[in-house]
Amino acid sequence: MWVPRSLGRSLSQLKSIGSGPFARQISAKIVNESSIEVQPEADGKPLVFPGIWLRDNCMCEDCFHGSSKSRKLDWDSFDTRIRPVSLRTDEQCQEVLVKWSDAHESRFALRWLKERSFEPDAQQKYLREFYRPTTRNWAGSEFQEIARHFSYEEVMAQDSVLMQWLQALAVYGVALLRGAPLDEGVVRRLADRVGFIRRTTYGEEFVVQAKPGAQNFAYLSLPLPLHTDLPYYEYKPSVNILHCVVQTDSPGGSNMLVDGFHVADLLRRDHPEDFERLSRVVIDWNDIGSEDGREFHNIWRAPVICLDAEGRCTRINHSVPQRDSHFNVPLEEVLPWYESYARFVRLAIADSHAFKTRPGDVLTFNNIRLLHGRTGYDDSKASPRYIVGAYLDWDIIYSRLRVLRKRLTASCQ
Numbered sequence: 244m245w246v247p248r249s250l251g252r253s254l255s256q257l258k259s260i261g262s263g264p265f266a267r268q269i270s271a272k273i274v275n276e277s278s279i280e281v282q283p284e285a286d287g288k289p290l291v292f293p294g295i296w297l298r299d300n301c302m303c304e305d306c307f308h309g310s311s312k313s314r315k316l317d318w319d320s321f322d323t324r325i326r327p328v329s330l331r332t333d334e335q336c337q338e339v340l341v342k343w344s345d346a347h348e349s350r351f352a353l354r355w356l357k358e359r360s361f362e363p364d365a366q367q368k369y370l371r372e373f374y375r376p377t378t379r380n381w382a383g384s385e386f387q388e389i390a391r392h393f394s395y396e397e398v399m400a401q402d403s404v405l406m407q408w409l410q411a412l413a414v415y416g417v418a419l420l421r422g423a424p425l426d427e428g429v430v431r432r433l434a435d436r437v438g439f440i441r442r443t444t445y446g447e448e449f450v451v452q453a454k455p456g457a458q459n460f461a462y463l464s465l466p467l468p469l470h471t472d473l474p475y476y477e478y479k480p481s482v483n484i485l486h487c488v489v490q491t492d493s494p495g496g497s498n499m500l501v502d503g504f505h506v507a508d509l510l511r512r513d514h515p516e517d518f519e520r521l522s523r524v525v526i527d528w529n530d531i532g533s534e535d536g537r538e539f540h541n542i543w544r545a546p547v548i549c550l551d552a553e554g555r556c557t558r559i560n561h562s563v564p565q566r567d568s569h570f571n572v573p574l575e576e577v578l579p580w581y582e583s584y585a586r587f588v589r590l591a592i593a594d595s596h597a598f599k600t601r602p603g604d605v606l607t608f609n610n611i612r613l614l615h616g617r618t619g620y621d622d623s624k625a626s627p628r629y630i631v632g633a634y635l636d637w638d639i640i641y642s643r644l645r646v647l648r649k650r651l652t653a654s655c656q
């Protein structure tokens with residue numbers, strides 16, 4: 244039965260008739276003439292949903308395209324003064340039915356509504372678990388504690404292990420796979436297991452080894468100071484995959500890692516002026532050269548510490564070789580910026596953790612959060628080093644993680 248507003252704006256079906264053993268009692272009422280308050284269970288907390296949002300999200304055939312899960316209602320004529328005029332609850336289907344001031348009717352499943360609750364705690368849970376896992380920033384001294392190891396074979400064969408690897412990567416920004424075969428196809432197979440490889444100027448898979456006439460600073464056996472890859476791209480590859488095929492017997496060739504978000508936290512706490520400057524002053528990053536006969540001239544301008552709308556660290560840019568000699572800032576900014584940057588770099592070096600990968604290890608890490616480097620090594624014929632690299636993008640990783648989570652943990656959304 245529809246309950247018009249004039250007859251009393253609430254309807255509670257406290258006795259469910261013929262509703263089966265598992266149907267719960269739900270009730271709903273119109274509040275402030277514009278919102279709907281749903282009481283999912285007799286003793287549960289009521290959930291309030293703005294009418295305008297419900298009307299915008301009507302899922303009838305006229306308003307919603309089911310197979311693409313896309314809104315198709317005509318927004319050019321959407322009336323923002325829309326009001327619910329009457330409500331009905333269907334215990335059997337666990338649905339709330341709404342009649343609108345434009346004579347349209349909509350139905351909303353209780354489960355769908357609960358998943359879209361406007362309660363701040365529920366929204367935080369969705370954002371911190373389903374949208375993107377909350378990062379756990381770490382100090383270099385905590386590396387052994389946070390570093391997760393997975394078997395390459397298990398990641399390739401078991402969805403639950405794939406999910407654990409990607410989750411660790413999202414939370415800690417680093418994870419190590421072990422026991423990979425020693426062929427050059429590993430990084431592509433791994434990228435394909437997640438989604439697809441991210442191509443850059445340097446190709447899809449790239450080989451890191453000391454090369455005569457190197458076009459990239461990494462392709463030397465010199466120490467490679469801490470850096471993020473491709474700071475000179477607006478759309479940076481987000482995750483590095485470095486597969487160790489051959490490791491040098493010489494004393495060097497270790498990887499260094501540091502959590503750039505942790506270093507930024509330290510700077511914000513102990514040197515707020517440096518933090519402010521590094522997150523404000525826009526730096527030119529560049530890479531000029533040619534690869535496979537194609538010339539490139541990449542430039543992107545961005546601060547060292549990039550913050551999101553809530554002031555949280557969202558990405559880090561740092562590279563000594565790839566910082567442009569063009570420095571488009573006011574003269575008076577130059578020296579203070581260098582001083583702040585030097586402090587950041589010194590903190591990062593002091594906090595970095597070094598370790599040497601072994602053949603069959605695949606080191607994966609967040610390129611827009613961690614800084615990474617490599618100690619120099621002696622590149623003689625007797626002790627070569629051969630690393631195959633590739634990149635993945637966070638969009639692809641997060642999407643895979645959500646799909647896995649929905650399938651493996653019966654989480655909804």
Ligand code: OGA
Nearest residue numbers: 451461472498616617630
């Ligand atoms: C790079 C790099 C690390 C390594 O190529 O950018 O960081 O282990 N390489 O050689």
Ligand code: ZN
Nearest residue numbers: 301302303306
């Ligand atoms: Zn509709």
Ligand code: ZN
Nearest residue numbers: 461471472615
């Ligand atoms: Zn690098």
